[in-house]
Amino acid sequence: MTIQFGNPDRPNSYIGKTVPRPNAAKLVQGRGQYVDDITLPRMVHVAFVRSPFAHAQITGIDAAEALATKGVLRVFTGADLAEVCTPWVAVLAHLKGLKSPPEHPIAIDRAVWVGEPVAAVVATSRAAAEEGAALVEVDYDPLPAVTDTMTALDADTPVIHPDLGDNLAFRRLHEEGDVDAAKAAAHKVVTARFRTARHTGVTLEPRSILVDWNPAEGQMTAYHATQAPHMMQSVLAKHLDIPESRVRVICGDVGGSYGIKVHVYPDEVATAAIAKVMGRPVKFIADRLESFTTDIHARDHEIEASIAVDADGKILAIDVNDWTGIGPYSVYPRTSAIEGNQVVNLCGGPYDFANYRARTSVVFQNKTPTCQYRAVGHPIAVAITEGLVDMAAAELGMDPVEIRRRNMYADDAYPVTSPAKMKFEGLSHHASMDKLMAMMDYDALRADQAEARKAGKLRGLGIASFIELTNPSPFMYGIGGARISAQDGCTVRMDPDGSVVALSGVTEQGQGTEAMLSQVVAEGVGVPPSQVRVITGDTQVTPYGGGTWASRGAGIGGEAALQAAKALRDSILQVAAAMLQAAPDTLDIRDGQVVDAATGAERMPLAELGRIVYFRGDTLPKDLPRELVQTRHFITMDYPFAFTNGVQASYLEVDPETGVVTLLKHWCVEDCGRVINPQLVDEQIRGGIVQGLGGALYEEIHYDADGQLLNGSMADYLVPMAAEMPDMQIAHVETPTGESELGAKGAGEAGTAGAPAAVMNAINDALRPLGAQVTEMPFTPERILRAMGKIEG
């Protein structure tokens, strides 16, 4: 059976429709179960002593007073845990030259960032563990801290890891065509410097893990707020010397991830190691200061870039020199070189041009490690590209929409390979731009802007086209040697009452994975979504898979679910055909009933078929296959990544006196291939946009020159709140991928990818009459006033 997606009236047409999320009701009733909601018998709590120095030798640890504290049971040092846990090295073979030193769950001898675990205190209550942690005496000899990215490789800068030779973690130069010749011959060359601030995810649920080691069973069970349970199973097994089959990772409700919870954190591995030593459940819940100092950071980039155009606005060359500081370690197992690598891969993404040069330099520093966070590298690459395109348009006196239309790949040009050597199967830049123009009424907004200017108001309109990398194949991590599955699986079974259970390797962090799976399975089998129960996040139960990251849940997990569901449908019909003495292809399953395919006449409810198969199997032919359960796995094969595309627009007003930006409205048209659930996709886009708006206007981790983190609370690190956020209008163009029947690509990161560039361009559109320009995010009132020359320095 092939699904007729073009016919919205087809039977069981759940794919493409908004259906309710099966897990929403429990969450609005406060009946979710996050890790911190779980209490196990004999459970103890761990709190960590953390380095107050960015770089220091640890010369002594005295735990006597901590151990004398009521409720404190044990104190562990790095040396203690090194006896039961091997260190890890976060490199990938395909990122040539990437280096990183071995990292232990707790620092041994030397701490290399503020917040690195130095000791662990285990107690019968969280309060006692924290009290004990405050009483552990650690002697430090402070060492010079490396904090500035741009001078990290200078000869007089200390080398953080002497064994590595220098502070360069990774460098990649990609060259296509002849950039220098193109620039020399160009009509205009525009150069700019960009900065993106250090961000962190600020998941509302802090990082959380509860690990139980049962020596009698030789089994470890980790209740973990994670995006990748099978990856964590593999990591815990390898470094704690347990067979992989004896590690069970259970991922229940997760209070937000955004990439933060897909990494291996030293304190979480330490918690597992301590559980193994103590033989009882150990819980670790990060507090908010720990979240700011130890959740991965991201996007700390400084870039110099230029664009060369001819007199007609055609892009001749793009030249990018990107620098980023990643902290003292590359983060395991995905590595911290991916973000810079993505900047190289994605700059210039929407445009058909010939000459491209991009270099990324990834350096070590004594700050919190950085790693992949929602829309990895995209907001940086889109800001560089779209910023340059707007600046070129301004130089040429060309409308910013027109210059994009002159350069975007034609919608019928695909497949194409970009100057960055990215393969695009099918994108829709022009159709998306056309839809955006109509939706926002571009001309009316320009008229409003002109009126506002007459009244002395600085209003600006910014456009940002973008591409988004989704559905990664093993070319992302697997080829580099990481045990991170690009494949995902789904098992679908029918129970005696005719209901269907789907077990999937992709996970739910709130994006609606389980709703998506329920409607795909419902359509594939032929039952209402309410008759499908979805189970995710348990390595002992679900098929092996990669989990949820890189916007792969629907594209990979959804296709596995569809194929498993269709296979189950065939199994059911084979049994039904025998019972009804009909050919299987004359039957169909609709709304939970076996029906006559031609007429739709009901032949038998699935519950009756279930009753016969499970309780009166004696009445069926002896050799009839009766397995009402099917498993399918899916992996992409034709393209390394499924690229999506879209375009965003921001309309805003800059207060000329205060420099405060007021967001008036935001628009996004995006193409994630087949839209499975319009409401969920729109809400992914909206949430992603707001995360991007945070980066554009508010979010910035501050350090001083000694590597002290200065804003480690939510009162000091500003995140978008309801009052400042605009309403957002979302629309779609659908270019399904041919790699799968479902045709879905990812949608989780498009909003975050494009929003900062749209805002930057809108601010600069507002400021252009004043000759002012900002390129350093976030665009705080101070930076805007400085650009306007209203404050000095």
Add this chain to the structure above:
Amino acid sequence: MTEMFRDKIDVEITVNGEPVEARVPAGQHLIDFLRQTVGLTGAHASCEHGVCGACTVEVDGASVRGCLMLAAQADGAEVWTVEGLTERGRIADLQAAFIAHNALQCGFCTPGMLVACDELLRRGGTPSRAEIREHLSGNYCRCTGYEAIVDAVETVAKARAGKGAA
């Protein structure tokens, strides 16, 4: 921990309409008391200093940060959490609107967000979208982008106003 915080204090609190008597550490926050002692895990601890609103509960009719109030301070008070509001059906229309608008994703902020929304809605009338946004400006949601939450509250406010007028 100073000696003062080692003191234990007897409290009698009405939680979700049921009397709770307990001997609590003087330094224990209301949110920890509700989650750990009473077993009401609906409201969540997150920023732990009154900024994010995930721990918002209702105390004597007002929405309160459970991480800024001590359990001992709630002695004699009437406390409602999302569990109790659900059981009494007090916010059933708001919860239905949250589901209909997909005004929640990960759900971690939702119990606190609902209490804050309920406080606004109980004032009656139909607040503007800007007023709704302003009222929710102490409740952090990283997932939704807020628009769906504003939509849900606006829908309920209009529906309740319509009923009141009829």
